[in-house]
Amino acid sequence: MEGALFAQFNLSTPSYDLINADYTIGIPVTYRYGDNSLRFRLYHQSSHLGDELLLSANPPERVNLSYESTEIIYSREWREWRVYGGGEYLVHKEPSDLKPTIAHWGLEYRGSKPLVWTGRPIAGVDMKSLEEHDWAVDTSIMAGFEFGHPNPGQRRLRLMAEWYNGYDPHGQFYNNKVEYFGLGVSLGF
Numbered sequence: 001m002e003g004a005l006f007a008q009f010n011l012s013t014p015s016y017d018l019i020n021a022d023y024t025i026g027i028p029v030t031y032r033y034g035d036n037s038l039r040f041r042l043y044h045q046s047s048h049l050g051d052e053l054l055l056s057a058n059p060p061e062r063v064n065l066s067y068e069s070t071e072i073i074y075s076r077e078w079r080e081w082r083v084y085g086g087g088e089y090l091v092h093k094e095p096s097d098l099k100p101t102i103a104h105w106g107l108e109y110r111g112s113k114p115l116v117w118t119g120r121p122i123a124g125v126d127m128k129s130l131e132e133h134d135w136a137v138d139t140s141i142m143a144g145f146e147f148g149h150p151n152p153g154q155r156r157l158r159l160m161a162e163w164y165n166g167y168d169p170h171g172q173f174y175n176n177k178v179e180y181f182g183l184g185v186s187l188g189f
Contacts (some may be wrong), residue, residue, distance in 0.1 A: 003024065
């Protein structure tokens, strides 16, 4: 089982108002053979606007975005590189006229030699195209450093910079075009 909460906050308000929260819960099934891996996943996602945003002077029109999806992703590793691709299909969806097909692909680099203290360089390009947006390509480029043990299942810390350009990946606002830069910290176990 896997679960996640992706929340957006307005940091320019005194109480850091919640703008939107996307909840995801799913069941992934993974298979690995040598440098090849495959993931099949069934998952549910629902999106909810924050109370402060709904009670503001100019609240956005609320969209009840919720769906179940089937996803399959294949990846192939070669030395410090990994390429992946696949897609998904929205099974049950609201709004009901949401187009169901999504293509997803990308490329990752995970350096094996430390460059900064014990930090290894990591970078990636992730792209998605949604039928809903006439197959426009949404692009995320990330680069940074990973500290800790490089093997899966071991603790590690990532410091990353990101550039994103495309349709908003945060539920309620999926029809808005956005471009942003950001910094992130993540822990892996």
